[in-house]
Amino acid sequence: MTVHRIAAVQMASGAQVAANLQEAQRLIQEAVENGAECVVLPENFAFMGANDHAKLAIQEPFGExxxxxxxxxxAKQQGIWLIGGTIPLASGDPHRVRAACLAYNPEGICVARYDKIHLFDVDVGSHxxxxxxxxxxxxxxxTVFDTPFGRIGLAICYDLRFPELFRCLLEQGAxxxxxxxxxxxxxxxxxxELLTRTRAVENLSYLIAADQGGYHVNGRKTYGDSLIVDPWGHVLNRLFQGLGVVTADIDTEHQAQLRQRFPTIHHRKILCQAR
Structure with missing residues (x-):
């Protein structure tokens, strides 16, 4: 049995970058103390300002x-793989940034970058x-990249509603x-929960969902319930509310056996033409 421990961090980030980083550091340390080899931070972990335009002021060039x-x-100090939620990176357009998820190896090297594809332009009701x-x-x-515990694919928040993206990650070996x-x-x-478990089941993949959970300075309330789902759709662990860490062990041998015994990902037939 090949087992590795992965953690998802849940935060309620605010408008002070230094304070958010301090809180992230504390929670990463907690995850490491619980045996995590890989830690996933939530979207906007370092900054959630009073409005969407505020992030333009704290954008960074890639690599600096x-x-x-x-x-x-x-990542280097803790000797872990660190999935850096999202941060605003310069896009070349002074009025817009890229919502980038950066992955670091235990040497502190950025080995992967994913820029959010599906953007949240939605009226959810209640003003x-x-x-x-x-x-x-x-x-x-x-974006898909290799680690000692499996091939990781990256997606961000609203991407969960677009199964085509996850199929593309699967095609690249996620x-x-x-x-x-x-x-x-x-x-x-x-x-x-419906979306996270569905994306895991249909791709027979582990899914690590690190969510913001709480109230923010812009008046927004985020849902929380960070969770880790196995390829059969079982929720291995979750944190419904509050700040904290969710950890679970993933078993890559079990996943390989499941994909062999129940090969739905090899049975796909795409028939889009109308009669």
Whole structure:
């Protein structure tokens, strides 16, 4: 049996980058003390400002800046793989950033970057509307990379609603899918567990969903319920509310056997033409 421990961090990030990084560091340390080899941070872990435009002021060039330095140093100091939620990186457009998820190896080297493809332009009701595309430039490429405990694919929050993206990750060999998120409370109560478990089952993949959970300075409430799902759709561990860490062991041999015995991912037939 080949078992590795992975952790998802749940936060309620605010508008002070230094304070958010300090809190992230504390929770990463807790995950490491619980035996985690890989830690996944939530979307916007380093900054959730008073409005969407506020993130333009703290954007960083790729490879430079306080937030990226924090991720690199923490991964190296703790000797872990660190999936850095999302941070605002310069896009070349002064009015928009890329919502980038960066992955660091235990040497502190950034080995993968995924820029959020699907942007949250949605009216969720109760006078709550989002237009992420006003301040964020969408990514165009999927990201999958190798680790000692499996091939990891990256997705972010709203991406959960688009199964085609996850199929693309599967086609590139993804065995574990990490989904940093900041799901709204309204949509989280309706669909969060349903979507995370479905994406895991249909791809026979482990899914690690690290979510924001709490109240933020912009008046927004995020759902929380960070969880780790196995390829059969079982929730291995979760944290419904509050700040904290979720850990679970993933068994890559069990996953390989399951994919062999129940080979749904090899039985796909795409018949899109109408008669």
């Amino acid at each position: 800046g306080m937030i990226q330095q924090f991720l690199a140093q923490t 709550e509307r989002y237009e992420e595309s006003q301040t964020t430039d969408p990514g165009q490429e999927i 065995e574990i899918i990490c989904v940093p998120s900041a799901f709204t409370d309204i949509t989280g109560r309706a669909h969060w």
